[in-house]
Amino acid sequence: GAVVSQHPSWVICKSGTSVKIECRSLDFQATTMFWYRQFPKQSLMLMATSNEGSKATYEQGVEKDKFLINHASLTLSTLTVTSAHPEDSSFYICSASKGGTGELFFGEGSRLTVL
Amino acid sequence: DQQVKQNSPSLSVQEGRISILNCDYTNSMFDYFLWYKKYPAEGPTFLISISSIKDKNEDGRFTVFLNKSAKHLSLHIVPSQPGDSAVYFCAASAGAGGTSYGKLTFGQGTILTVHP
Numbered sequence: 001g002a003v004v005s006q007h008p009s010w011v012i013c014k015s016g017t018s019v020k021i022e023c024r025s026l027d028f029q030a031t032t033m034f035w036y037r038q039f040p041k042q043s044l045m046l047m048a049t050s051n052e053g054s055k056a057t058y059e060q061g062v063e064k065d066k067f068l069i070n071h072a073s074l075t076l077s078t079l080t081v082t083s084a085h086p087e088d089s090s091f092y093i094c095s096a097s098k099g100g101t102g103e104l105f106f107g108e109g110s111r112l113t114v115l
Numbered sequence: 116d117q118q119v120k121q122n123s124p125s126l127s128v129q130e131g132r133i134s135i136l137n138c139d140y141t142n143s144m145f146d147y148f149l150w151y152k153k154y155p156a157e158g159p160t161f162l163i164s165i166s167s168i169k170d171k172n173e174d175g176r177f178t179v180f181l182n183k184s185a186k187h188l189s190l191h192i193v194p195s196q197p198g199d200s201a202v203y204f205c206a207a208s209a210g211a212g213g214t215s216y217g218k219l220t221f222g223q224g225t226i227l228t229v230h231p
Contacts, residue, residue, distance in 0.1 A: 006158075034218065041124070043117075044159070044204065044221040093158050095219075104219065106151075106158035 002028050004096045006107035013084055014115055020080045021110045023094030029074035030096035034104070035067075038091040050077040084114040118142045119207050121222035128229050134192040136225050138205035141186065145207035149219070150179060150190045153202045162203075163190070195229045202226050 003026040013019050023033055031052050036044040048069050049057040056069035066088075068080040077096075081088050093109040120139045128134045136150075146167040151159035165172040165179045165188070172179050178191045192199055203226075206219040 004158075009156075036221075041223075043119075043223045044219075046218055046220070049218060091156070095158075104161075106160070109156060109158045111156060 002026075002096075002098055002103075002105045004030075004094065004105045004107040006092075006094055006110050008110060009108060010111040010113075012113045012115065015085055016083055018080055018082045019084055019112060020078055021092055021094075021112070023077045023079070023096065023107050025075045025096040025098075025105070028096070028098050030077075030098065031074060032097040033071060033077040034095045034097070035069060035077075035079050036093045036095070038093060038109075044093060047079075081112065084112070086114045088112065089114045117223070118145075119205060119220050119222040121203075121205060121225050123225050124223070125226040125228070128195045128227065130197055130229055130231050131194045134190075134195045134199065134227055134229065136190040136192075136203050136205075136227065138188050138190075138222050139186055140188075140207055142207070142209060142220070143186070144209040145220075147208045148179070148181060148188050149206045149208075150177075151204045151206060151221075152199075153204060153224070155202075159204060192227075195227075197229045197231050200227055200229050 005024045007022045033050040035047045038044045047062045050069045050071040052071045058064045071077040094107045095104045149164040150162040153159040163174050163177045165181050181188045202224045204224045205222045
């Protein structure tokens, strides 16, 4: 199957700093990528839809100025958590949509801990 | 508003027996349903899917059943193996023509433990 890679897999940062998480489709071009967030023992919640070359579409309740998404190429989308606070600590997962059927492939996830 | 619900947070099954994982949904616009398996600190991996035009889809040990009138789907794993122990998420998408995945709405997940 297709491969989607996230980096870093885990990151610890101080409160007030910004953290960037990368999502790459390694063997296919992804015009659309999705960012999810998962709290412990809870569902994956869709945060935003990232379209190559255009602005991301955010789900209701997600602060677009807090979670900056950039989809500069067909193989890379980035999520930047700006001025991170402890409540932003979570598991962030991206998925990439493969052309044709639009099948989704998920990255390995990134664990963010804000101290 | 939880549009996709997995009401059983956990399920314990003996090796070789059947595992049945359940999922209910409320949005009648959902037309494509998927099951994912997830290990801790990893992303979900796709297991099996079903379009709303079908009521059953089978792939090896995994079978998904869809009851549209009840807005209910279930995943059957037969026979269950210890390696199946993981968190299982059901997910649904809407308005994608029933053939592509689009945006997914996930359930809360069910932790399956298969005992040797």
